[in-house]
Amino acid sequence: MKAVVYEKFAKAPKIMNVQDPTPEAHGVVIKVEATGVCRSDWHGWMGHDPDIELPHVPGHEFAGVIEAVGKDVKSFKVGDRVTVPFVSACGACPECHGGNHQVCGNQTQPGFTHWGSFAEYVTIHHADVNLVTLPETMDFATAASLGCRFVTSFRAVVDQGKVSAGQWVAVYGCGGVGLSAIMIANSIGANVIAVDVTEDKLALAKSLGAYATINALQVPDVAEAIKEITRGGVHVSLDALGHPTTCINSIKSLKKLGKHVQVGLLLADHATPPIPMNLVIAHELEIIGSHGMQAFRYDAMLAMIKSGKLRPDKL
Amino acid sequence: MKAVVYEKFAKAPKIMNVQDPTPEAHGVVIKVEATGVCRSDWHGWMGHDPDIELPHVPGHEFAGVIEAVGKDVKSFKVGDRVTVPFVSACGACPECHGGNHQVCGNQTQPGFTHWGSFAEYVTIHHADVNLVTLPETMDFATAASLGCRFVTSFRAVVDQGKVSAGQWVAVYGCGGVGLSAIMIANSIGANVIAVDVTEDKLALAKSLGAYATINALQVPDVAEAIKEITRGGVHVSLDALGHPTTCINSIKSLKKLGKHVQVGLLLADHATPPIPMNLVIAHELEIIGSHGMQAFRYDAMLAMIKSGKLRPDKL
Amino acid sequence: MKAVVYEKFAKAPKIMNVQDPTPEAHGVVIKVEATGVCRSDWHGWMGHDPDIELPHVPGHEFAGVIEAVGKDVKSFKVGDRVTVPFVSACGACPECHGGNHQVCGNQTQPGFTHWGSFAEYVTIHHADVNLVTLPETMDFATAASLGCRFVTSFRAVVDQGKVSAGQWVAVYGCGGVGLSAIMIANSIGANVIAVDVTEDKLALAKSLGAYATINALQVPDVAEAIKEITRGGVHVSLDALGHPTTCINSIKSLKKLGKHVQVGLLLADHATPPIPMNLVIAHELEIIGSHGMQAFRYDAMLAMIKSGKLRPDKL
Amino acid sequence: MKAVVYEKFAKAPKIMNVQDPTPEAHGVVIKVEATGVCRSDWHGWMGHDPDIELPHVPGHEFAGVIEAVGKDVKSFKVGDRVTVPFVSACGACPECHGGNHQVCGNQTQPGFTHWGSFAEYVTIHHADVNLVTLPETMDFATAASLGCRFVTSFRAVVDQGKVSAGQWVAVYGCGGVGLSAIMIANSIGANVIAVDVTEDKLALAKSLGAYATINALQVPDVAEAIKEITRGGVHVSLDALGHPTTCINSIKSLKKLGKHVQVGLLLADHATPPIPMNLVIAHELEIIGSHGMQAFRYDAMLAMIKSGKLRPDKL
Numbered sequence A, B, C, D: 001m002k003a004v005v006y007e008k009f010a011k012a013p014k015i016m017n018v019q020d021p022t023p024e025a026h027g028v029v030i031k032v033e034a035t036g037v038c039r040s041d042w043h044g045w046m047g048h049d050p051d052i053e054l055p056h057v058p059g060h061e062f063a064g065v066i067e068a069v070g071k072d073v074k075s076f077k078v079g080d081r082v083t084v085p086f087v088s089a090c091g092a093c094p095e096c097h098g099g100n101h102q103v104c105g106n107q108t109q110p111g112f113t114h115w116g117s118f119a120e121y122v123t124i125h126h127a128d129v130n131l132v133t134l135p136e137t138m139d140f141a142t143a144a145s146l147g148c149r150f151v152t153s154f155r156a157v158v159d160q161g162k163v164s165a166g167q168w169v170a171v172y173g174c175g176g177v178g179l180s181a182i183m184i185a186n187s188i189g190a191n192v193i194a195v196d197v198t199e200d201k202l203a204l205a206k207s208l209g210a211y212a213t214i215n216a217l218q219v220p221d222v223a224e225a226i227k228e229i230t231r232g233g234v235h236v237s238l239d240a241l242g243h244p245t246t247c248i249n250s251i252k253s254l255k256k257l258g259k260h261v262q263v264g265l266l267l268a269d270h271a272t273p274p275i276p277m278n279l280v281i282a283h284e285l286e287i288i289g290s291h292g293m294q295a296f297r298y299d300a301m302l303a304m305i306k307s308g309k310l311r312p313d314k315l
């Protein structure tokens, strides 16, 4: 098959002919129909990801049609239209048994732990656990564009944030993850305040349902601005950017008993921000991380897309 | 003041001049600006409610302006625009201390335990616990029309049903409570299936956001019909009518681990329906009752009305 | 191998020589070291269970040593000391993916869907999902005696009842399931009231930690007796017997917002008891079923056995 | 009455005759029968607490008998034996309405916002919300010794930690709060690992039920030591000391999806420790604060003391 291959980190990849993949007993080979790209791919290409062995084919956000099926796969067959979560789980560790595939300790990821979707074909392991059947009405491009951002935001807002009807929610950062979070939180009855530093993104946030927007460059104190709009603070706040400043401001935006969800990655120098634990105690705040989403939870997201409550095509 | 008084049960009430009320130390007198009526008023007038002493002034769904304030009231003042929940709580029993005013054992209710809102003025006890400030943008007629139905449905769907993004929800009965439940569940991301026996109401359900409707007279088995649409059953089902048939069908509509919320009252001969407990065990189903809503939980509902996510004016 | 076989329902079984089993690719063969018997075996032998095909080998409560391993099994090897839950799950259906193996729709059960543990060897399917490693300090007889009762009670009390520190808990029925529930609830900080009709069992309940006992034959109204002891009712009540009377009394024993857990099976004529739904609404009660327990949840139970907090050997 | 008064911060207090207090309408005067002292009193006396006005009478941990009752108090009368939580709540703010008195924004505290219990009499405001009736079998000294530590630990372990049967729990710091937490977690079925730097305290921890103890001075990495004992980390970890090191080690001790509860105060220079947010994301950890406990939650704690499951007298 043809594939996009890089042989050194941070060097231009080439289109090459490589050997066609075969499925593992529990896996499948998928013919790639659409594929996306995100910041994770850039990190991989730069050599920041220890899982990657050279030469490498990147790509982890895709949709396609099953081309070959391992003999132990039960729930899928050749010809099925499918996509996959950011992380493929093993299905057999304690976390997987408990339904928490998103933190599986034996995870695999096309484009990282093995060759990815910038190719004609890509393999997925433990297919019964990890494949998601596409609704008939969803085209491959839309499915691939769910990428890891929309899906990650769904878990962050719904399963970790447990955002509830009529709550006030703040979203820091209006990139792909943040805008997805705004759309999702709005669609489940929250009044959302979007924070960013560029007017374009804030306008987009507004068009996707944000109740109010704040340009962080134009207020002296973002958390205070949020407390004014909400008369006391938000119930849930997400740092969708991943920076000490947005993380800390997000926590300071909370009302008593509020919850901060960390979605944006905090890496290297940013990994250990000085968190206001005095507030965490006095106001009994909660801080929680969110990391990907299990394949079986796509059902809820797809049900909302099917009935038009979520419109990822608008992002 | 003038008031609508009945001196015998089930006999025509009269408009009479009666003494103006004065507030208790912890209570207020409210000038009634709008008042509604519901089936509970009919039950009271028929003599089904042991709390009512004759002569009596009915009326429990209203909005108005505070006319007089008891000396111990802290959070409200003369001139405030307010409404109240179905039940007024005492604020001092174990249930109230835990925030569960809706099941207060010492509850009072204008129109039942004392004179109600079919009058120029009505009293409310324990005002700090029970009054709800109206948003400036909400008129009295809309506030009164929230009545006990919309509010009861909000608790049933949000706090007891804990309906979550992308869930399938069935609502049995498309009267005031049922239509409110449909609007609310739809507004928080659920795909709702409405069940009734009249096409008019089902059409209304559809216009309020129902994903599908079922005329119970036109299918052999409502629960089976729901399982077909949803490929296995709903996550949450509400009996908004209050009848053994709808209660039992609602339970039978659930998928494994599903939850039935009983909102419609089951009285007299209907109080103890034969519940399929064999299903409750085998599928680990949950059954839960819902009864009114606390004043402090109006905040979430009003936040959604403010941002246009809920439109009680459409009911 | 030798096995206990019955060729007709309700007829005496015989010890016969039958063919040795071989493991499925995802399964194991276990050499049985200890096996128990419970009422389910009797139901099966009487022909009440549609899954059983004749001739049949009963037995589902056992512990032993892995004799042979299918080639797809990852987490277990020959020689491992193991036991299994009441139900073996498929590991690949939506319920299994979500961690709810106890309600798997494709469940298998040695002694029911295939030959059981009254034999030298028994097979278990989907071994990675269903096997439980025995602690070194637990002998086979104790492990087999956990049977389905102790394990079922653990889920009923901990995961479904969510019994919390200092709660009042009632347990109706002091057979194997009930006594297990009493021991477990007591061990996690609840004050337990045991109900039965025989003094012997109540004495045993007391010795296992019950705070109080009630002989249902010696009080006019069990639920009232419980409300007196607890000044208002219990937080959680379990029907561990499985009878309309105990089920309904259990529900009537609850305080407001209380939870009834149905553990005892309600079969045939008893399947649909007249539940006091009027109470369920007025007091916002919760009713929930409990059915077996997932293999991965044995960890918590075994941790308590290891530290002496649970003593199944005392039952 | 006689009272212990200090007229300057950090100067020796004197026993003086001061005017007898009178109750507010919603308050009571309590004859002090036993009183305790904790680090908070020292902070107050040093001038660290902005609420204190001089001259001042310290003391906030006490038990006694009601001497006088304000006219609006409903649930208590002269002669009742009572104690109070660390914080007295107003009963009328949004947090109080929701049952979260422990984070009331209008809180009062004898010994801080007004004169305390180092006197013959002390006043408590909003008595219906804040008083706790002592069980007949509990003497005043034991009640006073519950102080703020035992009660704070109960909320931290039970309501915020939601420690569940068979979980592994770590407690950092074996002072009053930590030892209480160990006893409480052990009593609800957790296996507890106690961490401190002195052998005496660790021995005490062991005698109160700790499964294992770790002297932090004798292992290279406490979190690693905990992961070894538990084969992967604890479900819940508490920092009962209040120091950046213990806070961070506590978080690092968690298994995936684990929860850290911050109980020990982090003040001044210690208020914003560098939290490993990279772990919080990757392992979907949860961090939550805990602050006092509501009066109405004493019921659960007292039920456990009554049945001998908790023994605060052993601390």
Ligand SMILES: [Zn+2]
Binding pocket: A037, A038, A039, A040, A041, A060, A061, A147, A148, A149
């Ligand atoms: Zn991506």
Ligand SMILES: [Zn+2]
Binding pocket: A089, A090, A091, A092, A093, A094, A095, A096, A101, A104, A105, A106, A107
């Ligand atoms: Zn895994």
Ligand SMILES: [Zn+2]
Binding pocket: B089, B090, B091, B092, B093, B094, B095, B096, B101, B104, B105, B106, B107
């Ligand atoms: Zn009350």
Ligand SMILES: [Zn+2]
Binding pocket: B037, B038, B039, B040, B041, B060, B061, B147, B148, B149
């Ligand atoms: Zn009404």
Ligand SMILES: [Zn+2]
Binding pocket: C037, C038, C039, C040, C041, C060, C061, C147, C148, C149
């Ligand atoms: Zn059994």
Ligand SMILES: [Zn+2]
Binding pocket: C089, C090, C091, C092, C093, C094, C095, C096, C101, C104, C105, C106, C107
């Ligand atoms: Zn399954």
Ligand SMILES: [Zn+2]
Binding pocket: D089, D090, D091, D092, D093, D094, D095, D096, D101, D104, D105, D106, D107
């Ligand atoms: Zn307050």
Ligand SMILES: [Zn+2]
Binding pocket: D037, D038, D039, D040, D041, D060, D061, D147, D148, D149
């Ligand atoms: Zn103290």
